[in-house]
Amino acid sequence: MSTPLVKLLDAPVALTWLDPVAAKIADAWRAALPRSVKDALHGVWLGHSLHAVLVLVPVGTWASAVVLDGIATAHQLAGGDEDVRRGVDDASGALVATGLVGAVPAAMAGLTDYADQHPEQKRVTLVHASANLAGIALFAASLVQRGRGRVGSARALALVAMAANSAGAALGSHLTYRWASQANHTQHVPHVTPSGWYPVARHDDLAEGSPVQVRVGETGVVLVRRGERVFALADVCSHLSGPLSGGEVVVEKGRDCIVCPWHQSTFALETGSVVHGPALSPQPVFDVRVVDGGVQVRLRELPGVASPPPVEGAVDDAA
Ligand code: FES
Structure with missing residues (x-):
C-alpha cells in the first residue's frame, strides 16, 4: 500500500x-x-x-x-x-x-x-x-x-x-x-543466474554478427558470433532493461560491440563495458567455450558476489 x-x-x-x-x-x-x-x-x-x-x-x-x-x-x-x-x-x-x-x-x-x-x-x-x-x-x-x-x-x-x-x-x-532511472538494471543477474557451465547452442547454427537469445536458468543471454569466437552477455540492458538480442552488432572504437535497440547504449562484447551511454553500468559477461561443436556459457563471477548453485542442465566443469 x-x-x-x-x-x-x-x-x-x-x-x-x-x-x-x-x-x-x-x-x-x-x-x-x-x-x-x-x-x-x-x-x-x-x-x-x-x-x-x-x-x-x-x-x-x-x-x-x-x-x-x-x-x-x-x-x-x-x-x-x-x-x-x-x-x-x-x-x-x-x-x-x-x-x-x-x-x-x-x-x-x-x-x-x-x-x-x-x-x-x-x-x-x-x-x-x-x-x-x-x-x-x-x-x-x-x-x-x-x-x-x-x-x-x-x-x-x-x-x-x-x-x-x-x-x-x-x-x-x-x-x-522508485522508478529506477539511472539505476543498474542488471544488478540482479548474478543473484538469479545459476553457477556452472550450460550448453546453449551449436556453434555452426550461429550466424556471423546476428545476436541470438538463449537462457541459463531464467536469465536471458545474448550470444554473438564474430568469426570463430562467440561472445555472451546478459540480454537485459543495464540502462532500462531493453533486449540486447534485438540490437545491432557494430565495430566501435576498434571493438566488437552490441547496440541496445531502445536507447542505443553500446557495450563491448568482450568485456561488457559501456562504450556509449546512456547506460552507465557494464553488462554482466558470460565465459564461453566450444566443446564438440556445442557452445557452453558460464556467468563470469564478480568478486564478492555469490551466484546460486548449479541447476539441472549444468555440465561438468571439465566437459
Ligand atoms: S534500455 Fe538499453 S539503452 Fe536504454
Whole structure:
C-alpha cells in the first residue's frame, strides 16, 4: 500500500498530457548534442551518473546559505555586531551565487539523462525540473535583493527557494529509487543466474554478427558470433532493461560491440563495458567455450558476489 508521501511523489506519473511536450524536449536536446558530449554528460567516462555528482554543488551551497541566513537573522535579533551580520550575509550571498553557477552543468547532465527515459519517468522528471527551476529563479531573485541591500526579503526568498528545491530533490530521488532511472538494471543477474557451465547452442547454427537469445536458468543471454569466437552477455540492458538480442552488432572504437535497440547504449562484447551511454553500468559477461561443436556459457563471477548453485542442465566443469 502506498503511503501519502509516495502517492504525492507518484502523482506526476499520471500526467500523461505532458507526453507530447516531454517528447519534444527530449528529441530537441538529443538532436542538439554530439554523442561524445552526451556520453560525457551521462557520466560514461566516470562510470557513474554525472548529474548525481553535480547536483551536490547547488544543493550543498544553497542549504549552507539558508543556514547562514538563519544565523544572520538570529544575530540581528539579538542585537549583535552589524559588521559580523553583514559578513555572514555576504557569505550567504556568495554561496547562493556559487549554487546558481553550479546548477547549470547539473541541469545539463539531468536533461541528458531525461532524454533517454521511459515516458512515465519523463513525467516525473519534468515536475522535478520545474520545481528546481522555480528554486533557481527564487535564488536568483534572492541574490538580486541581497545586492540591493534588502537582506530581509533576500533571506525569505532563499528560504522559499530551498523549499522548492527540496521538493525537486525528493522527486529526483523518487525517480531513482522508485522508478529506477539511472539505476543498474542488471544488478540482479548474478543473484538469479545459476553457477556452472550450460550448453546453449551449436556453434555452426550461429550466424556471423546476428545476436541470438538463449537462457541459463531464467536469465536471458545474448550470444554473438564474430568469426570463430562467440561472445555472451546478459540480454537485459543495464540502462532500462531493453533486449540486447534485438540490437545491432557494430565495430566501435576498434571493438566488437552490441547496440541496445531502445536507447542505443553500446557495450563491448568482450568485456561488457559501456562504450556509449546512456547506460552507465557494464553488462554482466558470460565465459564461453566450444566443446564438440556445442557452445557452453558460464556467468563470469564478480568478486564478492555469490551466484546460486548449479541447476539441472549444468555440465561438468571439465566437459
Ligand atoms: S534500455 Fe536504454 S539503452 Fe538499453
